[in-house]
Amino acid sequence: MSARAALVNADEAWEPVSDSVLSRLSEAILSGDLKPGTKISEPEVSKRYGISRAPLREAIRRLEERNLVSRIPRQGARVVVLSPARIEQIFVIREAIEGMAAREAAARITDAEVAALKASLERQREASRETGSLAYPFKSLDTDYHSAIVHASRNEFLVKFLCEDYYALVELCRRQQRRRPERVHRSLIEHGQIVEALAQRDPDLSEMLMRRHVAAARKDVLAHLDPHPPKEKKK
Amino acid sequence: MSARAALVNADEAWEPVSDSVLSRLSEAILSGDLKPGTKISEPEVSKRYGISRAPLREAIRRLEERNLVSRIPRQGARVVVLSPARIEQIFVIREAIEGMAAREAAARITDAEVAALKASLERQREASRETGSLAYPFKSLDTDYHSAIVHASRNEFLVKFLCEDYYALVELCRRQQRRRPERVHRSLIEHGQIVEALAQRDPDLSEMLMRRHVAAARKDVLAHLDPHPPKEKKK
DNA sequence: TCACATCATTCTGTCGACAATCAGAGGATA
DNA sequence: TATCCTCTGATTGTCGACAGAATGATGTGA
Numbered sequence: 001m002s003a004r005a006a007l008v009n010a011d012e013a014w015e016p017v018s019d020s021v022l023s024r025l026s027e028a029i030l031s032g033d034l035k036p037g038t039k040i041s042e043p044e045v046s047k048r049y050g051i052s053r054a055p056l057r058e059a060i061r062r063l064e065e066r067n068l069v070s071r072i073p074r075q076g077a078r079v080v081v082l083s084p085a086r087i088e089q090i091f092v093i094r095e096a097i098e099g100m101a102a103r104e105a106a107a108r109i110t111d112a113e114v115a116a117l118k119a120s121l122e123r124q125r126e127a128s129r130e131t132g133s134l135a136y137p138f139k140s141l142d143t144d145y146h147s148a149i150v151h152a153s154r155n156e157f158l159v160k161f162l163c164e165d166y167y168a169l170v171e172l173c174r175r176q177q178r179r180r181p182e183r184v185h186r187s188l189i190e191h192g193q194i195v196e197a198l199a200q201r202d203p204d205l206s207e208m209l210m211r212r213h214v215a216a217a218r219k220d221v222l223a224h225l226d227p228h229p230p231k232e233k234k235k
Numbered sequence: 236m237s238a239r240a241a242l243v244n245a246d247e248a249w250e251p252v253s254d255s256v257l258s259r260l261s262e263a264i265l266s267g268d269l270k271p272g273t274k275i276s277e278p279e280v281s282k283r284y285g286i287s288r289a290p291l292r293e294a295i296r297r298l299e300e301r302n303l304v305s306r307i308p309r310q311g312a313r314v315v316v317l318s319p320a321r322i323e324q325i326f327v328i329r330e331a332i333e334g335m336a337a338r339e340a341a342a343r344i345t346d347a348e349v350a351a352l353k354a355s356l357e358r359q360r361e362a363s364r365e366t367g368s369l370a371y372p373f374k375s376l377d378t379d380y381h382s383a384i385v386h387a388s389r390n391e392f393l394v395k396f397l398c399e400d401y402y403a404l405v406e407l408c409r410r411q412q413r414r415r416p417e418r419v420h421r422s423l424i425e426h427g428q429i430v431e432a433l434a435q436r437d438p439d440l441s442e443m444l445m446r447r448h449v450a451a452a453r454k455d456v457l458a459h460l461d462p463h464p465p466k467e468k469k470k
Numbered sequence: 471t472c473a474c475a476t477c478a479t480t481c482t483g484t485c486g487a488c489a490a491t492c493a494g495a496g497g498a499t500a
Numbered sequence: 501t502a503t504c505c506t507c508t509g510a511t512t513g514t515c516g517a518c519a520g521a522a523t524g525a526t527g528t529g530a
Contacts, residue, residue, distance in 0.1 A: 055514065061297075158327070253483085
C-alpha cells in the first residue's frame with residue numbers, strides 16, 4: 001500500500017503550471033503590481049511567463065472565481081476595481097460567513113484548538129507590543145487566527161469559501177486601508193472576547209462577537225480608506 | 236453611441252460553447268443523468284457533444300466552482316457525492332448567507348418589490364392548493380421567491396453567491412428529498428412571515444425569520460432523505 | 471473642430487496534437 | 501490463493517495554430 005502510494009504521484013513535487021501562474025498573478029494583484037482595472041492580456045502574460053495560453057486561461061478563470069478579476073466575453077479579463085460600495089458588500093458577506101463559522105466552531109472546537117487560539121492571541125499581543133502594530137507579520141497572525149476558527153467549524157464549504165474563494169479578496173480590501181494602531185488594539189480585545197466565548201462553547205455569543213468584530217473592521221476600513229487608492233488603468 | 240453599441244456585440248445571440256456545455260452538464264447532474272461519483276471523462280464527453288476539450292475543460296472548471304464536481308489533479312473530475320454531513324454543511328452556509336440577504340433586503344427593498352413578493356407568494360399559495368404541493372412548478376416559484384429577496388439586498392456578491400455559485404448545489408440537495416406536503420405548507424407560512432418583516436423594513440426580524448426558515452428546511456431535508464439515493468458509480 | 475465610417479491590428483474562443491502520467495489487466499512468485 | 505510487479509491502453513495537462521470579433525487609428529464630410 002505504501003509502496004503503491006509511493007508509485008502513484010511519484011513526482012511529489014509536481015505542480016500544474018496553472019497553479020503557479022495563479023499564485024504569481026494573485027501576488028501581482030495583491031501587491032498592486034497589477035493595478036485595479038488593468039486589462040490582463042493573454043498573449044502578453046503568457047509570453048512574459050513563458051507558458052502557453054491554456055494554463056493561463058485556467059488561472060484567469062480561477063482568479064474570476066475568487067473575484068479578483070472580472071471577465072467579459074470576447075473582451076477579456078480586468079483586475080477588479082474595489083469601490084467603497086463593493087468593499088462594504090464584501091464585509092457584509094464576511095460578517096455572515098465568519099459569524100456562522102464562529103457559531104459552528106463553538107460547538108465543535110477541541111480543547112487543543114482553544115489552547116492554540118490562545119497561544120496565537122498571545123503572539124499577536126507580543127507582535128503588537130513589539131512593532132507598534134505596524135509590521136506586516138501581524139497580518140499573517142490575524143489571518144492564522146481567523147483561519148483556525150473557520151477550520152474548527154468542521155465545515156468544508158465554509159473553509160473553502162473563506163480560505164480559498166474570498167481570502168485574497170479580503171486581503172485586497174485590507175490593503176486599501178492605512179495602518180491604524182488604534183484599530184489593531186481594539187481588534188486584539190475583540191479577538192480575546194471571541195476566544196473566551198469559544199472556550200465556553202457558547203454558539204450565540206461566539207457568533208455575535210465575531211459579527212461585531214467584522215462589522216467594526218468594516219466601519220474602520222470604510223472610514224479610513226487610503227486617500228490615494230491605486231487608480232484604474234485603461235491600457 | 237447607440238449605433239456603436241449596436242455594432243459592438245452585433246451577434247447578440249452568440250454564446251460561448253463553454254456556456255452551453257456548462258448548462259447541459261449541470262442539467263445532467265441535477266436530473267440524475269450523471270450520478271454522484273461518476274467520472275467525467277474529457278475525451279468521452281467532448282466526443283458526445285461534438286466539441287473540443289478546451290471549452291469542455293472550462294465548463295468542468297465552472298462546475299467545480301459551483302461544487303457540482305470535484306477534481307483531483309491528473310485524475311480528472313467526478314460528480315460530487317452529497318453525504319448527509321455535506322448536505323447539512325451546505326444548509327448551514329445557506330442559513331448564514333440568506334439570513335444576511337434578508338437583513339440587507341429589509342433596508343433596501345422597494346415598495347414595488349414588496350408588492351411583487353406578495354404576488355409571488357400568492358402564486359405559490361395557488362400552486363400549492365391546485366397541485367397539492369407536489370408539482371414541479373412550485374420549486375420554480377420558491378426559487379423565484381428567494382432570488383427576489385437576494386436581489387433586493389443590492390449586494391452583487393450575495394447575488395452571485397446564491398444565484399450562481401450555490402444555486403445548483405442547493406437544488407441538488409433538494410432533489411434528494413421526497414416531496415412532503417406538510418413541509419410545503421409550513422414553508423408557505425414562513426414565506427409569508429418573511430415578506431411581512433420585509434414590508435415593515437425590520438432587518439433583525441427579517442434575518443431571524445429567514446434563518447429559521449432555512450434551518451427548518453435543513454432539518455426537514457435531513458430527516459426525510461430519500462431512502463434510495465443514487466449510488467456512486469465507479470466507472 | 472467634431473462626428474462618423476473604414477480599415478488594420480490585436481485579441482479571444484476554439485481546435486487538434488503530443489508527452490507524461492494514471493488505472494486496470496495480466497502474469498509471476500511465495 | 502493472495503500479493504506484488506509489469507505492461508498496456510486511456511486520460512490529463514500543455515502546446516501551437518486559426519477564424520471571427522473587438523479595439524484603436526486613419527480618413528472623410530459637415
